[in-house]
Amino acid sequence: MSQVAALYPSHIAELHRRTEQALARGGFEHLVIPSGTSHYQVFDDRDYPYAVNPQFKAWLPLTRAPGSWLVATPGQKPKLIFLQPFDYWHVVPSAPSGYWVEHFDIVIIRKPEEALQHLPANPARCAILGEPQSTVGHFAPNNPAPVVNYLEYHRAFKTPYEVEMMRQATKRGVRAHRAAERAFRAGASEFGIHLVYCQAAAQDANDLPYSNIIAINEHGAVLHYTDRDTVAPQSPRSFLIDAGAAHDGYACDITRTYAYDAGSEFQAMIDAVDAAQLTMCDQVRAGVDYKQIHLDAHLALAGVLKDFGVINVSPEAAVATGVSSAFFPHGIGHGIGLQVHDVAGFAASDEGGTIAKPDGHPHLRLTRVLEPGMAVTIEPGLYFIDMLLDEVKKNGHADSVDWARVDAFKPYGGIRIEDDVVCTDDAPVNLTRDGFAEAG
Incomplete structure (x- = not known):
């Protein structure tokens, strides 16, 4: 029995x-989850890329099963209503198979409306979690807040099965990252690197958990750069890649930055950010407030800026005046698992409520206290972004910055290092570093 198969029963039990x-x-009797449907773009005959309902794929590793349903009733074996249509225009989903099928009562249907024969009799007694277009007959998603809040809050705690799925996704992502770096050093364009990445990951845009960020030189200063030039620059200086991979519905999220010249000062700055990032990863421990990791990251990154002569003031002063936010304008990370930006990052409890972001830090995506089983990203960055640096000047803090040093680093765009880290009862598990170490 494979490790995944061995871990799955306890996952289902949870x-x-x-x-x-x-x-x-x-106050419901049944949990009913549609897998989601394909639907057309407005005023067109093209459909949007299908994306499986995360609530559905939490139960079973089916990511391409539109029109299917899952029914979970306490005390009963869960039921999978699997749509396998008669269709000669498209590939028909294969019949369910694998380590997980024995845990479900499986019914095959040929038309979407046939699901009604197998769903509970009274939809009013059902919590139906999905998007509006998943409606069939009198079964329409109602997404009751008490149910959604509870499930999403606890989804932050990954079962051992889920951690293994993320580990498998990481192996695929690491393989593709290595291929992308080789392509960059061989002189490929951003678009060419993207194609190499997809080939190495054996996944395309519809399979990957998010759109690849492939940024050469100044483009690294655009946080979500996805334009991908088709012509390589004459003088490549730097390469920032933020790209993930998926495994049976679970995601990895990895970012690395490289200097073309390994002996350059920019590579030295990358190394300094990398060292600081490892310290931040070690903070992913039970009882640690994730907000504090973010605030500590500002001090650490301001320290890097000070060491490289980019700022003239102390790290503490740079943080207090907001100067550090001009160079590090995003959050330190987010939850990860079934979704790249996993849900309930601000949830105060499984009943709802919100834990506020720290003042002056509007882009942080997670504010909870870490507990064993949580999986998060740690992704500090330093960037040279004109519009944010202009704000430093407008706010009266121009003297805090050595603008000649900014001009020296600006052609490199920016730096971001990102790992996926699991909180445990002891030392954190860094899935990303483990993946790179295993790949050699």
Whole structure:
């Protein structure tokens, strides 16, 4: 039996436990989850890329099963209503198979409306989690807040099965990152590197968990740069790649930055950010407030800027005046798992509520206290972004910055290093570093 197969029964047991609690909170008898549907773009005959409902793929590793349904009732074996249509225009999904099928009662249907024969009799007794277009007959998603809040809050805690799925996604992502770096050093364009990445990952835009960020030189200063020039620059200086991969519905999220000249000062700055990032990763421990990791990151990155002569003031002063935010304008990271930006990052409890972001830090995506089982990204960055640096001048802090040093680094765009890290009862597990180490 494979490791994934061995871990799956306890994963399903945990989902059953959570479902029973969530249904009790909402006063429902059944959890009903549509897998999602394909639907057309407005005023066109092209459909949007299908994306499986995360609530559905939490139960089973099916990511291409539009029109299917899952029914979970406490005390009963969950039911999978699997749409396998008669269709000669498209590839018909294969019949369910694998280590997980024995845990479900599986019914095959040929038309979407046939699902009604197998769904619970009374939709009013069901918590139906999905998007509006998943409606079939009188079964329409109602997404009751007590149920959704409970399930999404607890989804932050990954089962050992889920951690293994993320580990498998990381292996694929690491392989593709290595191929992308080789392509950059061989002189490929951004678009060419993207194609190499997809080939090495064996995944295209519809398979990858998010759109690849492939940025050469100044483009590294655009946080979500996805334009991808088709012509390589004459003088490549730097390469920032933020790209992930998926494995049976679970994501990895990896960012690395490289200098073309390994002996350059920019590479030295990359190395300094990398060292600081490892310290931040070590903070992913039970009882640590994730907000504090973010605030500590500002001090650490301001220290890097000070060491490289980019700022003239102390790291503490740079943070207090907001100067550090001009160079590090995003959050330190987010939850990760079934979604790249996993849900309930601000949840105060499984009943709802919001934990506020720190003042002056509007882009942080996670504010919870870390507990064993949580998986997060740690992604500090330093960038040279004109519009943000102009704000430093407008706010009266121009004297805090050595603008000649900024001009020296600006052609390199920016630096970001990102790992996926799992909180445990002891030392954190860095899936990304483990993946690179295993790849050699």
